[in-house]
Amino acid sequence: MSFFRKIKIWVVDHWIVVSVVGGVLLCIGLTWWGMSQLESFYRTMTLATMPMTMLMWLVSSVISAFVYVSIMFGYFSRMDKKQVKSSSVNVRFDDVLGIDESKDEAREVVALLKDRTRLKNVGGKILRGILMQGPPGCGKTFLAKAIATEAGIPFLSLAASDFVQVFVGVGASRIRKVFKDAQRQAYASGACIIFIDELDAIGRARTYSSMGGQETDQTLNALLVEMDGLQGRQESIVVIGATNAPEGVLDAALLRPGRFDRKIYVDRPNLKGREQVFGYYLKKVQYDPSLDIPRLARRAVGKTPAEIENIVKEAALIATRQGRDKVIFSDLSEAFERVDLGIKHRRSMTDTEKKMTAYHETGHLMATYFLHPTDDVFKASIIGRRGTLGVVWKVPREELHSHTKVHLLANIKVSLAGYAAERMVFNTSTSGVSADFENAMAIAHNMVWQLGMGKKYIGDWEMVANSANGSLNISESARTELNEETNQILQECLKEVEELLTKERPLMDRFVLELLRKEELEYDEIEAIFRDAGKARGMLPGF
Numbered sequence: 001m002s003f004f005r006k007i008k009i010w011v012v013d014h015w016i017v018v019s020v021v022g023g024v025l026l027c028i029g030l031t032w033w034g035m036s037q038l039e040s041f042y043r044t045m046t047l048a049t050m051p052m053t054m055l056m057w058l059v060s061s062v063i064s065a066f067v068y069v070s071i072m073f074g075y076f077s078r079m080d081k082k083q084v085k086s087s088s089v090n091v092r093f094d095d096v097l098g099i100d101e102s103k104d105e106a107r108e109v110v111a112l113l114k115d116r117t118r119l120k121n122v123g124g125k126i127l128r129g130i131l132m133q134g135p136p137g138c139g140k141t142f143l144a145k146a147i148a149t150e151a152g153i154p155f156l157s158l159a160a161s162d163f164v165q166v167f168v169g170v171g172a173s174r175i176r177k178v179f180k181d182a183q184r185q186a187y188a189s190g191a192c193i194i195f196i197d198e199l200d201a202i203g204r205a206r207t208y209s210s211m212g213g214q215e216t217d218q219t220l221n222a223l224l225v226e227m228d229g230l231q232g233r234q235e236s237i238v239v240i241g242a243t244n245a246p247e248g249v250l251d252a253a254l255l256r257p258g259r260f261d262r263k264i265y266v267d268r269p270n271l272k273g274r275e276q277v278f279g280y281y282l283k284k285v286q287y288d289p290s291l292d293i294p295r296l297a298r299r300a301v302g303k304t305p306a307e308i309e310n311i312v313k314e315a316a317l318i319a320t321r322q323g324r325d326k327v328i329f330s331d332l333s334e335a336f337e338r339v340d341l342g343i344k345h346r347r348s349m350t351d352t353e354k355k356m357t358a359y360h361e362t363g364h365l366m367a368t369y370f371l372h373p374t375d376d377v378f379k380a381s382i383i384g385r386r387g388t389l390g391v392v393w394k395v396p397r398e399e400l401h402s403h404t405k406v407h408l409l410a411n412i413k414v415s416l417a418g419y420a421a422e423r424m425v426f427n428t429s430t431s432g433v434s435a436d437f438e439n440a441m442a443i444a445h446n447m448v449w450q451l452g453m454g455k456k457y458i459g460d461w462e463m464v465a466n467s468a469n470g471s472l473n474i475s476e477s478a479r480t481e482l483n484e485e486t487n488q489i490l491q492e493c494l495k496e497v498e499e500l501l502t503k504e505r506p507l508m509d510r511f512v513l514e515l516l517r518k519e520e521l522e523y524d525e526i527e528a529i530f531r532d533a534g535k536a537r538g539m540l541p542g543f
């Protein structure tokens, strides 16, 4: 009994095997029976055609398996996209905007490429690899294309992320193929550029983990081998890698001499650069000729060319939606906010809430105007947006890369001013101050704990406290004192702001009235009110 049960269970478990074997046996049996029924002539004929039939069957099954695998792993779509394209790129240096310093370096590269024969004769260093570094959207790809166009050589481009494959070895073989392609192109035109975007996708410092690291390692190794192989060649192939990853992320082997040993930093454009970019994109849309492009550029501190393009397009959209055929300043102003903060939604606020918001924002506005050494107020608004009830838009007068104590203190004062204004007028405060406090406290904490701007302690105490055995290195009393100093900075800043707002109370009330009436005040309107009150602090020359 149990024997039959065992068989039954085995059959249930292996029903696929059982049915396949059964089916095959049945086929063979039927064939056998059929053949024995035939006359000998037909039997011979059937046997003679059998090898051919089986061969055909084999070929067709191989083909269908190949098609299946291709579709599964998307080879066809990749072939269509032609990730390696020797496109006739036609980008001139004049088309590359806003990154003049990077452009100068690129010009040098072009000169080197053009003079390669002369350079070779003198025995000078020949370019192999250039690394373009910088934030996304600043025009690295564009610049690489411009180098190719200006030097008059073919341009192959590929994205490194496409090379990270499911199958080990596929990425490496693709790298080899690209270099072979480049050699052919270089043979025809004397030189060729291979542009590898997102180089960090394969060029990350090699990891020896068992999970997933292997494929990128193989790809990276293939790239290194190919680049080293360029050394002895007649034709010059230059590899340009682009990355927005910070230094140190890339494998050190990539940066060795003979590989990516020349760097071009492609940074966000400066004021002049942004002016050019605005001018360029505005030319593509219809705009009001009275538009103040330098002011737009000022307001777009820290924006990349891609973001500026986005702002201009958004502004054109807003103008169209409002039935205008020209972009005016307020469209751009609106577009700035949309890009940075999202679309505004008018919430219904009670009158008191509105008034409190107006005072809160006016506090920020006045503190910025009177106490901040570098920031200008561009706009104040009491229309709600993504989580905020109002906003004061301030922009530094020039791009600052480090901050002084005065500057940091001013930032704290500006942050606390909303709270100060609320408390002064209503003798209470709202929950709207929490983000401001967070900001102010973070700055004050940094000043004391990290930047040596406190009174008693200097040094990076944050680092000490965060070290593995922090409790051993920093005493409880030091901690308390550091926190006390932090609080003291906040208190002193608050006091200064309160004094200012008390002194300028009439002006504050006036701003609140204007805000409640118009909901939004632009730069000109704000400046006019200050001027009217005899408090104008002057503008930057040419602005």
Ligand code: ZN
Residues within 6 Å of the ligand: 360, 364, 418, 432, 433, 436
């Ligand atoms: Zn605030």
